[in-house]
Amino acid sequence: MTPLLQVENLSKRFGGFVALDGINLEVAQGERLGLIGPNGSGKSTLVNCLCGTLHNETGDVHFDGRPINGLQAHQRTHLGMARSFQLPRPFHTLTVAENLRVPLLYTVNTRPGAALSEGQIEARCRELLGLVSLEHKARKMPRDLTQVEMRKLELARAMAADPKLLIADESMAGLSQSEVKDIVALLIRLNERGITIILIEHIMSAVMSFSQRLVVLVSGRKIADGNPGDVIRDPEVERAYLGQ
Amino acid sequence: MRNWQFFLAALAVGIGAYAAARLIGNDYIYFAGYVVLQFVVLATAWNILGGYCGYVNFGSAAFFAIGAYTTVALHKFPQFSSRYLPEVVNSVVATLFPLPMPVLIVVGGAIAGLVGFGMGYLTLRLRGVFFAIATLALAVVLQTLIVNWDYVGGSRGAYVIRPAATPYFGINYIEYLFLIMLLLSIVAITVARSIERSQLGYGFATIRDDELAAEATGVPTLRLKLIATTLSGAFMGMAGAPFPFYIGYLEPSSAFGLAYAVNAIAMPMIGGTTSWVGPLLGAILLGGLQQIASVTISSAVSLLIVGLLLVFFVIIAPNGIIGLWHKYFPSKDPDVVERERSAEAT
Amino acid sequence: MEFPVELFINALIAGLLLGGFYAAVTVGISISFGILDIVNIAHPAFIILGSYIAYIVNQRLGIDPILTAIIVLPVFYALGSAVYQVYYLSFEKRGQEALRGLAFFFGLLFVTEVMLILVFGVDYRYVQAGYIEQTLRFGFFDLPLRMLIPFVISILLLGGLQLFLSKTFTGRAIMAVAQDQLALSLMAADPIRIKRIAFAISIATAAIAGALLIIIQPVEPSVGREYIGRVFAICVLGGMGSLPGTVIAALLLGVVESITSTFYGPSWAPAVAFGFLLLTLAVRPAGLLGR
Numbered sequence: 001m002t003p004l005l006q007v008e009n010l011s012k013r014f015g016g017f018v019a020l021d022g023i024n025l026e027v028a029q030g031e032r033l034g035l036i037g038p039n040g041s042g043k044s045t046l047v048n049c050l051c052g053t054l055h056n057e058t059g060d061v062h063f064d065g066r067p068i069n070g071l072q073a074h075q076r077t078h079l080g081m082a083r084s085f086q087l088p089r090p091f092h093t094l095t096v097a098e099n100l101r102v103p104l105l106y107t108v109n110t111r112p113g114a115a116l117s118e119g120q121i122e123a124r125c126r127e128l129l130g131l132v133s134l135e136h137k138a139r140k141m142p143r144d145l146t147q148v149e150m151r152k153l154e155l156a157r158a159m160a161a162d163p164k165l166l167i168a169d170e171s172m173a174g175l176s177q178s179e180v181k182d183i184v185a186l187l188i189r190l191n192e193r194g195i196t197i198i199l200i201e202h203i204m205s206a207v208m209s210f211s212q213r214l215v216v217l218v219s220g221r222k223i224a225d226g227n228p229g230d231v232i233r234d235p236e237v238e239r240a241y242l243g244q
Numbered sequence: 245m246r247n248w249q250f251f252l253a254a255l256a257v258g259i260g261a262y263a264a265a266r267l268i269g270n271d272y273i274y275f276a277g278y279v280v281l282q283f284v285v286l287a288t289a290w291n292i293l294g295g296y297c298g299y300v301n302f303g304s305a306a307f308f309a310i311g312a313y314t315t316v317a318l319h320k321f322p323q324f325s326s327r328y329l330p331e332v333v334n335s336v337v338a339t340l341f342p343l344p345m346p347v348l349i350v351v352g353g354a355i356a357g358l359v360g361f362g363m364g365y366l367t368l369r370l371r372g373v374f375f376a377i378a379t380l381a382l383a384v385v386l387q388t389l390i391v392n393w394d395y396v397g398g399s400r401g402a403y404v405i406r407p408a409a410t411p412y413f414g415i416n417y418i419e420y421l422f423l424i425m426l427l428l429s430i431v432a433i434t435v436a437r438s439i440e441r442s443q444l445g446y447g448f449a450t451i452r453d454d455e456l457a458a459e460a461t462g463v464p465t466l467r468l469k470l471i472a473t474t475l476s477g478a479f480m481g482m483a484g485a486p487f488p489f490y491i492g493y494l495e496p497s498s499a500f501g502l503a504y505a506v507n508a509i510a511m512p513m514i515g516g517t518t519s520w521v522g523p524l525l526g527a528i529l530l531g532g533l534q535q536i537a538s539v540t541i542s543s544a545v546s547l548l549i550v551g552l553l554l555v556f557f558v559i560i561a562p563n564g565i566i567g568l569w570h571k572y573f574p575s576k577d578p579d580v581v582e583r584e585r586s587a588e589a590t
Numbered sequence: 591m592e593f594p595v596e597l598f599i600n601a602l603i604a605g606l607l608l609g610g611f612y613a614a615v616t617v618g619i620s621i622s623f624g625i626l627d628i629v630n631i632a633h634p635a636f637i638i639l640g641s642y643i644a645y646i647v648n649q650r651l652g653i654d655p656i657l658t659a660i661i662v663l664p665v666f667y668a669l670g671s672a673v674y675q676v677y678y679l680s681f682e683k684r685g686q687e688a689l690r691g692l693a694f695f696f697g698l699l700f701v702t703e704v705m706l707i708l709v710f711g712v713d714y715r716y717v718q719a720g721y722i723e724q725t726l727r728f729g730f731f732d733l734p735l736r737m738l739i740p741f742v743i744s745i746l747l748l749g750g751l752q753l754f755l756s757k758t759f760t761g762r763a764i765m766a767v768a769q770d771q772l773a774l775s776l777m778a779a780d781p782i783r784i785k786r787i788a789f790a791i792s793i794a795t796a797a798i799a800g801a802l803l804i805i806i807q808p809v810e811p812s813v814g815r816e817y818i819g820r821v822f823a824i825c826v827l828g829g830m831g832s833l834p835g836t837v838i839a840a841l842l843l844g845v846v847e848s849i850t851s852t853f854y855g856p857s858w859a860p861a862v863a864f865g866f867l868l869l870t871l872a873v874r875p876a877g878l879l880g881r
Contacts (some may be wrong), residue, residue: 051460052459072459073460074459074460074461074464075464077462085460089456089457090453090454091449091454093453093518094446102446102447102450102458103462105447106461106464107461160461300696302631367868373692374826374871377629377631377819377822377867380818384818384860385819385860387860388860392855392858505700506696509696510697513693544707545708547700547704551701552697554693554697555697555698558697559676562690
């Protein structure tokens with residue numbers, strides 16, 4: 001079966017600084033991929049390039065069999081790619097529940113045969129809020145949420161877009177151990193429903209318990225790609241990342 | 245309240261206002277009322293792009309002038325065609341022209357909307373500030389073009405004689421213009437209100453709040469921004485279309501005047517940009533204020549007052565009069581309280 | 591048809607001289623917008639203010655406008671400092687820059703223009719100085735002194751600023767604050783103070799630009815608005831905060847405007863600037879993520 005995501009030779013520069021250098025990556029349908037690397041290694045830049053927020057200079061990206069190189073961010077979301085932002089970016093003049101309406105209205109509803117009714121949209125919002133335990137905050141404004149709650153909202157908003165591929169960019173920073181476990185369990189449940197997930201995290205316990213495959217990025221280059229157990233024992237990985 | 249219900253309610257209010265005006269019996273009320281209603285349309289139009297989407301348009305005068313000069317151009321067309329075009333065409337023209345006011349408004353609005361679309365297409369992919377700067381430059385450039393275009397009078401200006409009476413009910417022309425502008429304002433605020441509560445309104449709000457996140461959640465931001473720019477420009481053009489008949493003599497400095505540029509921004513920002521009520525409130529208050537000040541002091545001073553109020557409100561009360569109202573007279577509905585408290589703190 | 595070489599060369603020279611002046615007008619924006627990312631569209635208003643001050647002093651006391659500008663520099667510096675304080679407290683601190691900051695500066699621009707209209711009326715004002723009427727002639731080259739002297743002053747101004755920005759601690763701090771506020775504060779320099787100094791400097795340049803403006807052409811209150819398109823076009827094309835870039839872009843615009851003006855008529859000049867602006871925006875798209 002064709003991989004859901006195929007990245008070939010992707011590079012991105014900012015002026016003279018090379019943020020990403022010839023990245024090659026494949027993600028299979030239904031896979032749980034972990035992506036780790038030191039700060040500044042290019043993880044978020046990679047996510048931005050994949051999702052269309054940034055434009056990569058070189059490289060081909062294929063999603064679900066189609067080339068997506070020229071597509072704008074919202075088009076990629078419509079195709080089934082969703083992401084959460086590392087620093088949460090909620091819509092601050094909309095309530096928590098309304099934040100979830102946006103992807104339902106603008107992504108889910110645009111897919112052929114979708115056409116959710118108002119009642120269905122509200123039910124879906126409640127369901128999503130329930131998944132991240134934010135039902136009681138449905139009518140609050142984002143600025144009234146704690147940091148942790150904002151991260152959960154961020155994740156819920158990405159999930160609301162009903163994606164084929166979900167990229168969770170450091171959604172668990174600041175969460176307690178039990179909350180981390182809850183989110184990991186949630187993500188695994190989503191994965192069991194068929195959603196392919198790329199998890200970008202620093203919290204090693206989460207990464208190890210979640211990932212079926214692990215990719216390591218250092219200074220814009222992929223230095224390891226494989227079974228999580230093998231990867232963390234790779235001496236180069238230890239030296240570049242874990243040893244710090 | 246559904247949209248058509250709101251439209252009828254507003255229409256009822258409008259009829260009431262007209263009846264009151266007739267009772268007063270002085271024609272001046274129509275002259276002053278026309279200007280205030282014109283500003284209602286301009287302010288509401290500006291707010292669709294500025295308040296809902298967060299993209300500032302400094303060149304409102306340009307779109308207004310497009311509407312005005314389209315009317316002038318069409319007004320002069322019969323003369324032009326009788327002189328330069330073949331008789332066949334000219335006879336058709338003679339039967340169609342002079343075009344009725346509603347047609348002029350639609351054409352003026354269409355062309356202004358087109359210009360808005362074109363400019364948006366060129367500049368909306370960039371940061372909001374570049375769009376704002378481009379709108380400023382647009383006003384200057386358009387004025388240059390008009391000044392160099394002799395057909396519409398160039399810098400000398402153009403006369404458009406107001407007919408003495410209309411074919412409808414024998415009311416005089418200024419009353420007719422007043423009614424037209426009244427209807428246009430009602431349409432404008434109905435459209436603005438219906439956008440607010442629609443899916444389009446959510447999309448606009450996400451663009452204003454965080455455009456990057458909006459794109460990531462699937463909102464086609466460029467398309468929505470173009471819709472807003474086109475709609476906004478079109479309404480401004482529609483507001484400008486009857487103007488040459490109102491004023492009788494149109495020349496570039498009055499069409500592109502300072503008054504339009506600052507009022508289109510000050511009225512929504514002072515009234516409050518979050519809903520259709522703000523521009524309406526701002527237009528009525530500031531428009532009325534300027535009418536009074538122009539008569540008692542001078543029009544330059546009244547403009548100065550508007551400018552100072554704008555700076556003052558932007559610094560002290562960024563959510564405008566609506567914001568102040570919600571602060572001192574909080575609503576009982578917990579949702580609204582929540583929203584206003586949040587907006588106040590931002 | 592014979593190509594009018596003399597006319598062309600004189601238009602070229604006039605364009606270069608004009609461009610030099612445009613650089614002085616733009617350098618304030620290069621600092622406030624290019625380096626500090628503050629969209630001060632009221633900058634032309636400060637320039638016109640400078641012109642009118644030069645006009646009054648010249649009328650009453652007969653003092654040369656450039657001298658006046660130098661004398662009032664500290665006043666403009668203080669004014670810039672005050673404006674930045676208000677801007678910072680009202681907008682930057684609250685993270686509200688976008689819409690409200692723009693509206694604030696637009697309000698300032700507007701209020702300044704209207705006040706000038708109220709005080710001075712809409713008649714054109716000009717200054718008297720010995721050199722304004724004179725022109726140096728070399729063969730068929732014309733170098734009107736009223737253009738040459740502003741050109742020289744501009745180049746001196748830009749040269750001085752470039753030295754300041756690259757050689758002094760404060761200057762380098764200003765360049766640094768644009769890139770990394772945190773790093774700067776770790777170096778024991780207060781980023782807010784540095785930004786305030788930079789903004790104050792940008793307004794101070796308006797005093798000089800204003801004096802040069804009224805030497806080159808008679809002014810009336812709405813002249814400022816004609817410069818907005820030019821100034822931002824030059825700033826963007828010149829690479830935002832780069833002073834040498836500003837000079838080159840300014841010279842380019844000056845030449846194109848001058849040649850258009852000579853061969854197609856002066857009333858088309860504002861359109862040239864707009865065309866420039868659109869061109870620069872199309873060629874150097876900033877994109878949603880910024881520069």
